[in-house]
Each structure stands twice: as C-alpha cells, then as structure tokens.
Amino acid sequence: MKETDSITELKGIGPRKAEAFGKLGLFSIHDLLYHFPRKYQDYSKASRIIEARHGDCAALELKLKSDPRLARVRRGLDITTARAFDQSGEITLTWYNQPYRMKAVVAGECVYACGRVDRRHGVKMINPTIYRELPGILPVYPLCSGLSQKLMRDAVRAALAGCGEGIEESLPGAMRQKYGLIGLYDAVSGIHFPKSQEEIRAARQRLAFEDTLLFSLTLSMMQYSLPKRERPLKLEGTIGSFVRLLPFEPTNAQLKAMEEIRHDLSGGRLMNRLLQGDVGSGKTAVALYAMYAAMQNGRQAALMAPTEILAAQHYGTLCRVFGAENVAYLKGGMKKAEREAELARIAMGEAKAITGTHALLQGDVEFFDLGTVITDEQHRFGVKQRAAIGAKGGAADVLIMSATPIPRTLAMILYGDLSVSCIDELPPGRKPVITRLVPEDRRQDMYKFIEEQAKAGRQAYVVCPLVEGSDALEDVQGAVELYEELKKRLSVPVGLLHGQMPASAKEKAAEAFRRGETGVLVATTVIEVGVDVPNATIMAIENADRFGLAQLHQLRGRVGRGDKRSYCFLLSGDGGEAARQRLSALIKTGSGFEIAEADLMMRGPGEFLGKRQHGISEFAAASLAMDIGIMKEAKDAAEELLSDRQAMAEAAPLIRRAWGRLEAMEGEIARN
Numbered sequence: 001m002k003e004t005d006s007i008t009e010l011k012g013i014g015p016r017k018a019e020a021f022g023k024l025g026l027f028s029i030h031d032l033l034y035h036f037p038r039k040y041q042d043y044s045k046a047s048r049i050i051e052a053r054h055g056d057c058a059a060l061e062l063k064l065k066s067d068p069r070l071a072r073v074r075r076g077l078d079i080t081t082a083r084a085f086d087q088s089g090e091i092t093l094t095w096y097n098q099p100y101r102m103k104a105v106v107a108g109e110c111v112y113a114c115g116r117v118d119r120r121h122g123v124k125m126i127n128p129t130i131y132r133e134l135p136g137i138l139p140v141y142p143l144c145s146g147l148s149q150k151l152m153r154d155a156v157r158a159a160l161a162g163c164g165e166g167i168e169e170s171l172p173g174a175m176r177q178k179y180g181l182i183g184l185y186d187a188v189s190g191i192h193f194p195k196s197q198e199e200i201r202a203a204r205q206r207l208a209f210e211d212t213l214l215f216s217l218t219l220s221m222m223q224y225s226l227p228k229r230e231r232p233l234k235l236e237g238t239i240g241s242f243v244r245l246l247p248f249e250p251t252n253a254q255l256k257a258m259e260e261i262r263h264d265l266s267g268g269r270l271m272n273r274l275l276q277g278d279v280g281s282g283k284t285a286v287a288l289y290a291m292y293a294a295m296q297n298g299r300q301a302a303l304m305a306p307t308e309i310l311a312a313q314h315y316g317t318l319c320r321v322f323g324a325e326n327v328a329y330l331k332g333g334m335k336k337a338e339r340e341a342e343l344a345r346i347a348m349g350e351a352k353a354i355t356g357t358h359a360l361l362q363g364d365v366e367f368f369d370l371g372t373v374i375t376d377e378q379h380r381f382g383v384k385q386r387a388a389i390g391a392k393g394g395a396a397d398v399l400i401m402s403a404t405p406i407p408r409t410l411a412m413i414l415y416g417d418l419s420v421s422c423i424d425e426l427p428p429g430r431k432p433v434i435t436r437l438v439p440e441d442r443r444q445d446m447y448k449f450i451e452e453q454a455k456a457g458r459q460a461y462v463v464c465p466l467v468e469g470s471d472a473l474e475d476v477q478g479a480v481e482l483y484e485e486l487k488k489r490l491s492v493p494v495g496l497l498h499g500q501m502p503a504s505a506k507e508k509a510a511e512a513f514r515r516g517e518t519g520v521l522v523a524t525t526v527i528e529v530g531v532d533v534p535n536a537t538i539m540a541i542e543n544a545d546r547f548g549l550a551q552l553h554q555l556r557g558r559v560g561r562g563d564k565r566s567y568c569f570l571l572s573g574d575g576g577e578a579a580r581q582r583l584s585a586l587i588k589t590g591s592g593f594e595i596a597e598a599d600l601m602m603r604g605p606g607e608f609l610g611k612r613q614h615g616i617s618e619f620a621a622a623s624l625a626m627d628i629g630i631m632k633e634a635k636d637a638a639e640e641l642l643s644d645r646q647a648m649a650e651a652a653p654l655i656r657r658a659w660g661r662l663e664a665m666e667g668e669i670a671r672n
C-alpha cells in the first residue's frame with residue numbers, strides 16, 4: 001500500500017464510508033495519516049471510583065452488579081443504566097439513547113469503563129465506553145456525520161499498518177540528529193497512537209519542526225529583494241482627496257497607516273507591507289487608499305478576499321467609493337458570458353479596482369496594468385497564493401491585511417523584515433461587546449433574549465463549528481439541525497448560511513441578513529472573516545470550546561459595530577473546567593493582541609502558519625517556550641539547508657512535501 005492510494009484500499013472502507021471521509025477532505029492514505037487527533041483521552045492507568053473527581057475522564061476497573069436496564073423516559077429519550085462497583089465504592093453507568101448498550105455488559109463481568117465522571121447526583125459515568133482491556137491513550141479526531149471515533153481509529157491504524165515503514169523520511173539524518181528529532185514514521189504513529197505523554201511530545205516536536213521548516217523554506221524559496229519601482233507614483237494630495245470619498249472621518253490610526261503606505265508607494269522600491277488591525281478597526285478604508293493611489297496613477301488595483309461573502313461585500317464598498325463603472329468583480333461559478341465580460345473590462349483597463357476570491361488567480365485573468373495587490377485576511381491564504389498573485393502583477397505593490405494579529409515575536413520569526421502597519425484604535429463610538437459564558441441550562445433564556453432583540457429590530461448570528469452534526473457522542477449540534485429547531489422555536493425569520501451551500505444560495509442568505517430581512521442567521525464559520533452588518537448585536541457561538549481564541553475574537557468582532565449595545569454568548573456544553581478557563585480570556589479582554597498572545601500560549605503556533613482551524617487545538621497546545629524554541633531552530637535549519645547544495649539534494653522529499661502541502665492548502669481554500 002502506498003501513501004497516494006485511495007482510502008478505499010483499506011479493508012472495510014467502501015464508497016459510502018469513503019464519502020464520509022471525503023467530507024473531512026480525507027481521500028488518500030496520506031490524508032488519513034496526517035489527520036491528527038484533536039486531543040487525547042488518557043486511559044493508560046485504571047483509577048478507583050473514589051479517586052475520580054467530578055468532570056475527570058477516567059478509566060475505572062469495575063465489576064457489573066446487575067444487567068443493564070432500559071428506561072423509555074419519553075419519545076426520543078431512553079436511558080440505559082447499569083450498576084457497577086470496585087473496592088472503593090459503587091457507580092451508575094448511564095447511556096442516553098444507546099439502547100444497544102443493553103448487550104454491552106452482563107452482571108458479574110469485569111470491564112474497564114472509560115468516560116467522564118459525573119458526581120452531581122450520585123456517582124455516574126455518562127456514555128462510557130466499555131473495554132475488556134485497558135485501552136491506553138486514545139486519540140480523539142475531528143469527525144463529521146457518518147464517522148465515529150472507532151471507525152476513524154481503525155482506519156488510521158490500518159493505514160499505518162499498511163503503509164508501514166514505507167512512510168518516506170523527509171528530514172536529512174544529520175538534521176534530525178542535530179536537533180534531536182525522531183523519525184517521521186515514529187512521529188506519525190506516535191501522534192496517533194502514543195504509548196505515553198512523552199511520545200506525544202516527541203511526535204509533536206518533530207511534526208511542528210517540520211511544519212515550520214517547510215514554511216520557512218517556502219518563504220525563502222520565493223524571497224527576493226524588493227525590485228526597484230519602474231515608474232514612480234505621483235501621490236501629492238491623494239490622502240486628502242481620497243478621504244473626501246469616505247462617508248466617515250478616518251481615525252488617526254487609519255491616517256497614519258495611509259501615510260505609511262503613501263511613503264512606500266512614492267519610494268524607489270516596491271511595497272511589501274502587512275496591515276494589522278483588530279476586527280472592526282477599519283482596515284478596508286486603508287486598503288482602499290492603496291487602491292486609490294494606484295488608480296490615480298492610471299494603474300489597476302486588486303483586492304482579494306478569502307470567501308465570496310467577503311468579496312461581495314468589498315464589491316459593494318468599492319462601487320460606493322469609486323463608482324461601479326470603475327469596478328470589476330470575479331467570483332467562482334459565474335456564467336460564462338458574464339465572466340468573459342468582466343475579464344474583458346479587466347484586460348482593457350476599463351475596470352481599475354478589481355475584487356474577487358481566489359478566482360482572481362486563475363490563469364485566464366489578464367490585467368491591463370496591475371499596480372497594487374491587496375489580500376484581505378491574509379492568514380487564510382497560503383503562501384502559494386501570495387506567490388501566484390505576485391506573479392500576476394509582475395512588479396506590483398503588495399499589501400497584506402490581517403485581523404488575527406500575529407504576535408510580534410512570531411511575526412519576526414516568520415516574516416523577517418516585512419514592514420508592518422498597525423491600526424491600534426477603533427472608530428469612535430464603539431462599545432465593548434458584553435461577553436458571557438452561557439451554561440446549558442440557560443440556553444432557553446438566551447433564545448428568548450435573541451428573540452426579543454430581533455423583535456426590537458436588531459439581528460443575531462448563531463454560529464456552529466461544523467456543517468452537519470458530527471458523531472452523536474461528540475455532542476455537536478449541526479448548523480442545519482439548529483436552523484430547523486430555531487425556525488420552529490423563534491417567531492422571527494431565521495436564515496441559514498454554511499460553506500457547503502451553493503454560492504448563489506450563500507450570497508442570497510448573506511444579502512437577506514444584510515438587508516435585515518432575517519433577524520437570526522444560523523451559520524458556520526463562513527461568516528468568520530469580515531462580514532459587516534452594523535445592525536447585528538448578538539453573536540451566539542455553539543461549542544465555543546472547539547474554536548481558537550483568535551477565531552472567537554474574530555467572530556465576536558462581527559457585532560458591536562453600530563451604536564447599540566452588543567453581546568457575545570459562548571456556549572460550550574460540557575467542555576469542562578479547562579474550556580471555561582480558556583474562554584475566560586475572551587471575557588477579560590477585548591484586545592486582539594492580548595488574545596492572540598493568549599491563544600499562542602494555549603494552542604501553539606499552528607493556527608498562525610495557516611493550517612486548518614479545527615482540529616489542532618489541544619494537540620498543538622504545548623508550552624509557548626517549547627514552540628517558539630522549535631520554530632527558531634527550524635528557521636535556522638531552513639537557512640542552513642538553503643546554503644548547502646548537498647544538503648538540499650538530500651532534502652528533496654522535504655521540498656516536494658512543501659509544495660504538496662501548499663497545494664493542499666489551496667484545495668482547502670477552494671472548498672471554503
């Protein structure tokens with residue numbers, strides 16, 4: 001079996017199951033091997049009932065006192081229970097809606113029951129899994145409907161067994177030795193099925209090192225000293241005349257960023273600047289100035305967005321500020337004639353301000369004279385997109401915008417001497433968003449509040465992390481289900497928006513919400529970046545503990561944009577104490593920078609390297625010191641590698657992988 005083989009090569013995975021794996025972007029054996037656990041359940045030691053505290057995940061060695069009993073509580077709810085004991089006491093094993101558990105155990109049997117201990121009303125274990133042997137450390141994977149942890153674990157195990165040591169080592173031996181890294185096969189098998197916490201650490205170290213190395217290599221491979229500007233731009237008075245086109249007075253921070261851009265653009269070399277600013281700080285207006293400056297000099301400017309919703313919004317803004325006749329808009333799924341008409345306007349130079357999604361990168365897009373390229377929400381773009389858009393422009397000025405502020409430490413490691421502008425001031429009149437953790441038993445009160453607010457003319461987002469309900473045990477309430485439920489429950493119009501909807505339906509849903517026709521919008525994270533509806537005052541986030549803090553902060557930034565008091569409600573189910581603590585960082589501060597630092601501490605740098613947003617949380621959460629240490633070393637290693645032809649030849653598999661990963665990232669953006 002090869003890594004490139006389809007997962008259907010694995011025993012027990014037919015077309016139906018393959019389709020479920022496909023929803024997670026898992027098609028090949030390789031995909032499966034690199035689908036890392038989101039966290040682990042450590043059942044490597046058995047504990048006694050008396051030792052297990054409320055909320056702990058424990059493996060209890062028990063003897064069954066009775067056969068399980070099934071009780072139908074009401075329609076849609078049945079409960080299976082069994083009593084069990086050890087030397088230290090007794091416990092009730094409780095399963096909700098899993099009648100098949102009746103057959104799982106019999107009286108007198110000795111088993112390991114693994115799961116969360118609940119001590120609120122007597123001692124219970126809710127939905128335990130029963131093992132005959134101590135299961136050890138179990139990986140917990142991100143899932144979607146049609147998959148279970150067991151299925152995923154079995155598939156990964158089979159892939160590892162099938163591929164065996166055939167997994168090609170990607171780091172040269174000397175490098176591994178120098179930095180004390182374990183082999184790739186050991187790392188991949190250790191990240192999935194570790195025998196100890198130490199194995200997890202060693203596997204993470206090796207994989208994080210490789211990630212950063214790949215990232216640094218790719219950046220270095222494309223790095224060039226900024227070319228000289230061929231035609232100097234004339235920019236006297238352009239800030240003043242641009243500002244008169246805006247419907248508001250720019251803040252001092254915005255003016256300062258514009259001035260920095262003006263300085264770059266009138267200099268002798270091309271611009272390569274990162275514009276950072278918290279959600280809602282008004283980066284768009286600054287970007288528009290960079291576009292205006294190009295346009296005033298007879299050149300074109302492109303503004304790329306990571307999602308169509310955001311691109312559509314930018315299109316509206318550009319039309320208002322520059323006039324529709326000067327603006328072109330490219331998106332996926334346009335009618336052929338429509339697309340060709342836009343392409344012609346771009347190629348002829350009739351359209352001077354161009355916006356769109358990654359569709360702007362396609363081969364058939366030719367610009368008349370592209371002077372400036374701006375990417376919005378850069379952290380969602382792969383390095384390769386950046387290279388491609390640069391290639392379109394030939395000699396273009398580049399502005400990168402990001403609302404996930406990259407902590408200074410990290411920015412320096414990752415980008416070296418890229419120049420940075422920061423918008424560190426919000427437009428006037430913004431009120432801080434009131435942020436609350438909502439316990440499960442207050443959910444109905446929250447819906448009531450949302451309904452009242454919607455009736456009073458405000459609007460609310462309700463965000464779910466996944467498109468469809470995932471594994472029932474995982475307790476994820478899918479956006480679709482929630483939408484159906486809220487539609488029934490609330491007496492205000494409810495809309496639905498998720499990534500798997502056709503583009504036209506997405507746009508329709510976004511537009512209806514923008515116009516205020518829907519009071520409540522149930523959405524997945526497609527709304528994460530940049531959507532601007534000032535009338536929205538409530539952001540409720542389901543399963544908030546599944547998100548990174550930076551991402552939650554981004555979501556929260558969707559509200560609090562108008563002058564009305566705004567709220568962010570975080571629902572986290574039974575996420576436990578750790579989740580509560582992590583989320584409390586959001587309640588404490590509204591500053592994106594502080595949150596980014598906290599996130600980096602808690603999750604590790606994976607998110608900033610442009611990886612999947614879901615599924616890396618706890619596994620990436622080693623100490624900040626360790627991660628920064630690994631990243632520094634990996635960056636050194638990249639430099640050594642590039643200065644040594646012999647070493648580069650040895651690292652050919654690594655370089656192939658770098659490109660492979662970038663392509664995967666591109667695929668991910670395309671699916672978004």
Ligand code: ADP
Pocket residue numbers: 248249250251254277278279280281282283284285403427428530532534561
């Ligand atoms: P972000 O930095 O998150 O991209 P936007 O550029 O989308 O923020 O701006 C958020 C909102 O604030 C928009 O509705 C925009 O029109 C408004 N805005 C931006 N700058 C100002 C300002 N100086 N005064 C008032 N409103 C502003």
Ligand code: MG
Pocket residue numbers: 283284376530
């Ligand atoms: Mg924005």
